Amino acid sequence: MWGEMIRRYWNINLEEMLEAGVHFGHGTRKWNPRMTPYISAKRKGIHITNLTRTACFLSEACDLVFDAASMRKQFLIVGTKNKAADSVAQAAIKARCHYVNKKWLCGILTNWSTTETRLQKFRDLTMEQKTKGFRRLPKGDATRLKRQLSHLQTYFGGIKYMTGLPDIVIILDQHEEYTALRECLALGIPTICLIDTNCDPDLADISIPANDDAIASIRLILNKLVFAICEGRSSYIQNL
Numbered sequence: 294m295w296g297e298m299i300r301r302y303w304n305i306n307l308e309e310m311l312e313a314g315v316h317f318g319h320g321t322r323k324w325n326p327r328m329t330p331y332i333s334a335k336r337k338g339i340h341i342t343n344l345t346r347t348a349c350f351l352s353e354a355c356d357l358v359f360d361a362a363s364m365r366k367q368f369l370i371v372g373t374k375n376k377a378a379d380s381v382a383q384a385a386i387k388a389r390c391h392y393v394n395k396k397w398l399c400g401i402l403t404n405w406s407t408t409e410t411r412l413q414k415f416r417d418l419t420m421e422q423k424t425k426g427f428r429r430l431p432k433g434d435a436t437r438l439k440r441q442l443s444h445l446q447t448y449f450g451g452i453k454y455m456t457g458l459p460d461i462v463i464i465l466d467q468h469e470e471y472t473a474l475r476e477c478l479a480l481g482i483p484t485i486c487l488i489d490t491n492c493d494p495d496l497a498d499i500s501i502p503a504n505d506d507a508i509a510s511i512r513l514i515l516n517k518l519v520f521a522i523c524e525g526r527s528s529y530i531q532n533l
Contacts, residue, residue: 303355303517305348313509316342318490328490331502340490342502351514354485354499355521361461362388362525369452370515371473372465373397376508381465384515385451388522391459392451393473402458402476408449415445415453458482463518466505467492487514 310316318324318332318340333343358368368390372381378394385392393401401408418438421427427435462477464470464486474496477484486497487505494500504510 303352303521305351305355305517307344307348310344310347310503310510310513313504313513314507315347315503315510315513316344317504317507317510318342324490325493327493327495328488328502331494332490342490342504347502350499350501351503351517354501355517357483357485357499358461358463358518359521359525359528362522363528366460367391367455367457368461368463368522369393369455369459370463370465371397371470372511372515374466374469374511377465377511380508380512380515382451384519388519389526390463390519390522391455393448394451395447397470397473398448399472400476401452401473402482403479405458408452411445412449412453412455415442415449418442418445419453461485463515464497465511465515467496469505485518487511 318328320338321335321340322338324332324340328340331343331346332340334341361368368388370381370385370390370392372378372392372394373396381392381394384390385394418441421438422442427438430438458480459482462473462482462484464474464477464484467474467486467488468491474484474486478496484497485499485501486492487503488494488497488500489503489505492500494502501514503514
């Protein structure tokens with residue numbers, strides 16, 4: 294995608310993934326047959342993910358984001374589950390990535406011109422608030438604008454400074470974020486997707502089989518990717 298990737302060591306080990314519950318899938322009645330190659334066993338009515346394959350795909354994803362970050366590519370991380378929202382924001386900020394961690398509003402990417410208008414409005418209102426411009430307005434107008442600013446902060450706060458479509462989108466739950474994934478597919482934006490046993494592994498460019506319900510599992514996968522992004526950004530700076 295950005296030339297030949299060099300395989301690197303990302304300290305991905307099976308014991309760490311076991312402790313985080315990465316291997317636990319959904320119940321055997323709730324699964325996608327296309328996930329068969331990534332399932333190693335069934336235990337007490339639950340599918341168990343093959344962690345060797347998970348480690349392989351996670352390593353491949355880390356290689357990809359490292360190379361992309363070293364070339365100053367832009368990332369968008371999408372994860373809107375309540376229990377993962379804070380982790381998504383913290384990880385994205387650490388790696389200087391854009392993020393959506395509340396609700397994916399339909400058309401954020403595919404209707405980019407409208408999104409740009411909203412983002413500019415968001416920046417304008419933020420500046421007006423900082424310069425205490427609201428105080429000069431009638432109380433009703435000020436209240437309305439503050440409410441509008443709060444709404445924009447909730448849904449666009451993580452992409453406030455995004456000036457164009459991202460180069461890579463990292464999606465932490467295929468089912469929950471299917472609308473975002475579909476927009477990426479329509480636009481040809483490369484995707485890395487965390488997939489549980491009820492997902493379709495053929496939709497994303499790199500699918501990482503893993504538990505998408507346990508916060509420990511989500512954090513482990515996300516932290517590995519973010520570490521690789523940070524390393525890639527450092528590599529760019531060192532080569533200046």
